[in-house]
Amino acid sequence: MIRVGVNGYGTIGKRVADAVALQPDMEVVGVAKTKPNFEAHTADQRGYEMYAAIPDRAPLFGDAGVELAGAVDELVAAADIMIDCTPSGIGAENKSLYESYDTPAIFQGGEDATIAEVSFNARANYAAACGTDSVRVVSCNTTGLSRVIAPLQEAYGIEQVRTTLVRRGGDPSQNSRGPINDILPNPISIPSHHGPDVNTIFPDLAIDTLGLKVPATLMHVHALNVTLKSDVTVAHVRQLLEEESRIYVISEGMGIDGAGKLKDFAHDAGRPRGDIWENCVWGESIAISGRDLYFFQAIHQESDVIPENIDAIRAMTESATAAESIELTNRTLGVGITGSPVGVVDTDHSGVEAADD
Amino acid sequence: MIRVGVNGYGTIGKRVADAVALQPDMEVVGVAKTKPNFEAHTADQRGYEMYAAIPDRAPLFGDAGVELAGAVDELVAAADIMIDCTPSGIGAENKSLYESYDTPAIFQGGEDATIAEVSFNARANYAAACGTDSVRVVSCNTTGLSRVIAPLQEAYGIEQVRTTLVRRGGDPSQNSRGPINDILPNPISIPSHHGPDVNTIFPDLAIDTLGLKVPATLMHVHALNVTLKSDVTVAHVRQLLEEESRIYVISEGMGIDGAGKLKDFAHDAGRPRGDIWENCVWGESIAISGRDLYFFQAIHQESDVIPENIDAIRAMTESATAAESIELTNRTLGVGITGSPVGVVDTDHSGVEAADD
Missing domain, CATH: 3.40.50.720 (NAD(P)-binding Rossmann-like Domain)
Incomplete structure (x- = not known):
């Protein structure tokens, strides 16, 4: 022990x-x-x-x-x-x-x-x-970036990563933090410190990051652009990400349009504190233009690390x-939501197994 | 069954x-x-x-x-x-x-x-x-008001209730609701409909209510004034409220200054979805001026009913x-937080009982 x-x-x-x-x-x-x-x-x-x-x-x-x-x-x-x-x-x-x-x-x-x-x-x-x-x-953001960069680099090779990190201002209990009505380029200097931090994990990766802070507390959201070294399809990238145990690809039709519903989903599944340990990538957002890959992902700052x-x-x-x-x-821990409902983690803390009786 | x-x-x-x-x-x-x-x-x-x-x-x-x-x-x-x-x-x-x-x-x-x-x-x-x-x-608000009115009326008699309900704009997942940067008298007409709704439970109670909506999602907060028919002390009122199984009187020193920390507390205790079924009355806020009683309480709109x-x-x-x-x-359900840590509900859904091994 x-x-x-x-x-x-x-x-x-x-x-x-x-x-x-x-x-x-x-x-x-x-x-x-x-x-x-x-x-x-x-x-x-x-x-x-x-x-x-x-x-x-x-x-x-x-x-x-x-x-x-x-x-x-x-x-x-x-x-x-x-x-x-x-x-x-x-x-x-x-x-x-x-x-x-x-x-x-x-x-x-x-x-x-x-x-x-x-x-x-x-x-x-x-x-x-x-x-x-x-x-x-x-950090939570660097963890979230590393988890998608690793498989993309292994599968396709990466020429350049460009990411805008739209960050929550504080956690739900941090009520003395801001902003409460603004969108702050933060840090204003570009690139932000996030790219160099990713380089502590991937020393040779070309990555530029831009950071902002907004009046939100639930999760961060990343807007990613990755210029790949190979031609790929949306379906192939999606499958690649779905196979990662710490990435959850949100299916169309789940009605999950933001962090609030992601947190509700985690709460409904009985997760402790409603934690979301996985990167949450919107499946519908995955797009390819030439060798440029684009997608959105949400990162739960309190728990992904x-x-x-x-x-x-x-x-x-x-x-x-x-x-x-x-x-x-x-x-x-119960990490790993798959795209299908079968993969929803239910630790049954609320005792609802009785519903089957 | x-x-x-x-x-x-x-x-x-x-x-x-x-x-x-x-x-x-x-x-x-x-x-x-x-x-x-x-x-x-x-x-x-x-x-x-x-x-x-x-x-x-x-x-x-x-x-x-x-x-x-x-x-x-x-x-x-x-x-x-x-x-x-x-x-x-x-x-x-x-x-x-x-x-x-x-x-x-x-x-x-x-x-x-x-x-x-x-x-x-x-x-x-x-x-x-x-x-x-x-x-x-x-409703959640009327439930929250009824739970404090009942014991106060039984113990002291009530001459008049005057309450300002500072209401959350929407639930955390309701991201199409507002306000996002305003404080709305809502409804603008005074008294609000909340008083008459309380009268569906207490037909003869004299109650006036004022409602507002603010950019918050976690809980409602009520600012209460109750003119009592008897002379009372802060300590007596506090004890009265503490004896109610669906009222949690927040102790000084817990470091709970708002809904975010209340939700964290519920999450830490392992409650499903971080729900708070009880009225949360700030103990420090209980004040008496003549026969006028004042206090703040937070109401979790998603779960108190x-x-x-x-x-x-x-x-x-x-x-x-x-x-x-x-x-x-x-x-x-596990309803009933007492002022002491002993009363913290721990449904142990995260299996932390292992920590004692």
Whole structure:
């Protein structure tokens, strides 16, 4: 059993902890948190040992009725591997803590690529992380791009990627973020930083990216153009994408015209938190003009990196091959919607199996 | 077993069906739907028999790979009771269908009060629905108001209720609704229709309501003023509300400042679709000035009427007392967050019980 510690129990950390707890080869040693808010109470309820991320604030937890197992350095000492899920920039501050205990660590995509030996996407470069002591799982957007670039490059070769990322302003609970009535070129400088981030996974890829932020909270949407090296058909590209376990090609007729209905679909299927771990590509949008491929995809910023974090643990500990890890992660989490209704994941948490009686 | 049919499988219908399926004394005979969109696929996956709400469109279901059990009139014939969850106004069109088969029916709050023998809220007037053949479960907002009015009236007496309802513009998936950048007095005429709707439950209550719509999708928020007939303290009111099984008083220190975090809390607790069946009253907001009581509450428009629909079934069939039905509905659905973390519902759909191993 790989003993995993999670530092930071917010949007990403709580999902990572739940995903680790579902793995047959891993266990959650504990989670560290800065303050005893509602998420701390739920962690407590779920049976995760709680550690104070800021030791001076430990008394606040007792006052709030949340029992502490210790301070974060004790968690780092006890863990075989730490997953840092703290806000962007804090991971860099924590790096020396992990190193001081010789505890390998996984960082998130908000950190600079230099924080770790390798930037990671399970589909694209699993092997590169094998045996390393520090890995950075790339951001939600870079993860989403990597998952489509890898199969396209393997099947057809890529001359150039040009992508416009229409990004949500904040998560549903981040009510102090904007914009609330604007469309922000962000960053205004072109190309955006997303292209270079994709290059941490595909060093030789020609990619230009443009970023914007809009008043939305549910998902990001990418408008992609990929100039391929081979002639292809829409049907062939569609089949290629449908065969990817972490890409869901939305069928025509499902009546899914945006992120709201995608989230409803995930909720109806009984997914935890309505999470959508897969890239969601609109099948109808796939278009070919010469060697230019175009399509839209939606990316759930809160959850698409979760399976990648799990796979990164197995890569670093060299406990599985890429194919083995991806299959196990997908199966335990329930990743993989196919185009047909048969593939809808139903974890039956609401007990509706009784409907058949 | 009470054989329940659900006509309309959208936001309310799918939740009602899942809730019925969880009841030990009920079963879902089938659900009727107008088109085979993503929700039809999920219903199929959950094992609900599917009926065509518009018989002419039956072929569309076959084309989409969704098997039909028949047309909606066959469902009405087979059911002991129908729950009409169709959009506002369609329920009135369906009334004669239910009557033609002598099938008792429950309608939703979007219909006129005249559609049914009684308008219903389990906490306030369960007995009024006993033995009737038609019931209207009042709207999400009226349900939310009834749940706080009932205990306040019983404990202190009420001289006057004045409420401002700051309403969400649409549900998260309703992306064609507005406003997107405005604050609409809606309806502009004062008082709004909400007060008279509350009077369908409390005929003699003095209540004035003002409605607005804002660019939000997650929940409604009510700003309440209740002039009481007795002198009270903040602590006494708080305790009174905390003792109500369908009111959640948000504790200070939970860090919950709006609907986004409330939804995150529900998601973290593993609730299906992140539903919040309870009124959510901010404990810090409870204030007293003379005999004027003030507080804020958030109402989850997609789900607070679901337990009420279940209780309405038992009232109409006279198969349980109000207390028995409310207790059973709460227990089977997981309704009832208490102020302490102990009360957080964890249906463990993500399997995190493994974290304790």
